[in-house]
Amino acid sequence: MIPYSSFSFFMILGILFVPVVVLGYKEKRSIVYNSLVHAVILLLAFASDIHQLVSFIVYIVWQVILVNWYAAYRKEKNEAGVFYAVVFLALVPLLVTKLLPVWDVSNIVGFLGISYLTFKTVQMIIDMRDGALKTATLKEQLTFLLFSPTISSGPIDRFKRFQKDMETIPTREEYRLLLYKGINKIFLGFLYKFIIAYVINDRVIETPFIQAHTPLSTFIYMYAYSLYLFFDFAGYSAFAIGASYIMGVKTPENFNLPFMSRNIKDFWNRWHMSLSFWFRDYVYMRFVFWMMKKKWIQNRYTVSYIGYFLLFFLMGVWHGLELHYVAYGLYHAALMISYDYFERKNKQWKIWKKNKVTEVLSIIITFHVICFGFLIFSGRLF
Amino acid sequence: MGTMMKKIKTFFQLPYVCWTVKMSYYLLILLGLLMIYGFKTTNSSAFIYNEF
Incomplete structure (x- = not known):
């Protein structure tokens, strides 16, 4: 039985959690x-x-x-x-x-x-x-x-963060809040996975028109798949975080309105955050620090770009060795490097000024760019 | 406009309004689940990220 994939799993989970909740209210674990x-x-x-x-x-x-x-x-x-x-x-x-x-x-x-x-x-x-x-x-x-x-x-x-939660037993009031947030998360998971993701998949993606592989169907599929992927994974994450909260552990968030990102850097601070932060801390930062220490390349931007390339290449390959996953990684590496370059140049040239209009435009552009990335990820292109 | 927004905000912060809104939210989700799956136990496909 795959965790959180069926209602029977939730029934078992609900029964298992009764003593956890009772103990939590008694400030015990x-x-x-x-x-x-x-x-x-x-x-x-x-x-x-x-x-x-x-x-x-x-x-x-x-x-x-x-x-x-x-x-x-x-x-x-x-x-x-x-x-x-x-x-x-x-x-x-x-x-x-x-x-x-x-x-x-x-x-x-x-x-x-x-x-x-x-x-x-x-x-x-x-x-x-x-x-x-x-x-x-x-x-x-x-x-x-x-x-x-x-x-x-x-x-x-x-x-270390997990350990801290394990060593701390929440007070009655703290546990009440955790339980409340946990139940909220689980309901959000139901909404995302079992309602929205289901409807997108059943009523859009699986329809003969979208499965026909015409340019128009691929175009619609790109957006439908992007939303489906988000609601499916964010739904899972909500279940996992909700169940953790009920067990008294504040598992970190995985998503923070990723489709509202203003640029690609912002996106990776909002999408699958626990993974992107892991790669940032344990691949990118370590690589950049190591390269700076060795002084093989003097230009720090070049080092940073190689770091981005390495990070996203590994992230792509981690999904699988199929071509579309590798291409997805490289696509994001290219986006990140291009954006970083543009951001630096924009500070000098002031082409893209910061105001309400450019902010809305940035969100719209980023959304489409991200969706194209998910189209590559889906494997429909090649 | 500002006063109106403040009044709406205050209204939604009232404990019984908060409770009603939350309960309606949960009930609507349960209703949605019931409409889609009925009383059958769903055997929904695995999550996409389970593959990785």
Whole structure:
């Protein structure tokens, strides 16, 4: 059973959450009961496919061994080669999962949510390398990795932030607010996923006219698919965040009105935020810092542009090795670099002045540019 | 215009109005679900991002 994809899942979730809510109102948290909730949800997600369940267990053991080993090693030494080797080893299961379909080999390694668990593990290893994270006990690691509301597709939380929530038991009033927000989020998820996304898919995308692949149908499909993708993913995120809130964890937001973005930079601060911030912090920033330290390229803008290229190329490839995903990544890299260049030049030339009219125009232009990106992403073009 | 907006804002901040609006919002969503799926349990397809 895929989390949040059926009403029966919500019924089970509702029953499981009753003791959590009662305890929350009493300003208590039962680690044993919460673990049981996670175990039930994980079993629901993986038990129907024994390959997935085995892969999931082996994966968790593998990542825990890696993180623990690196934490112990980091107390003594800090060799760059060892760090890169550990990051690579943490990425191996995900790389295999992405590569097997390309080689037409059945994927027995992958399971639902492997990407998001990998982001969490790699983040912990990098934070240990930087000294931002000194230790993480086995219990803390498992609580972070196996937090069931966000297991299948995020949002990607940060270990330290998550840990803070785990260590703090909300007061009655704080929990009442969390519960209220959680229920609100779940209802928003119903509206997005089961009503709006369903209607867009059923009444527009799946119609014979749109499936006909004429220029007009592709044009309409571009907007319909963009909205469908948003309501589908934002719906999922609302469910995951809502369930987290009910469990007393303030999982970060994934979306903030992305179609109201004024430019492409603004868009990536509003769309799939937990992933884009992860790539910004752990790929782009690290790359730029590393390049500046090495001084191989003097021009900081060139370094920044290579960083953008790397970030979006990796983001594209992460979705899959199919051409349309790679093209999607490169398209956004090109947009980001072009916009950054334009923004710099505009400061000198003052072509695009800031006022209400240009702001509205910027939102309209950005919307169409983004939708074209989603058309590439959908794989309909090639 | 400013006074009118202020009055509307104050009206929507009244606890019973807030409660009614929220309840109507939840009920409308439930009604929408009922209209689309009836009393059958939906077997909606997975989320797009589950694939990644």
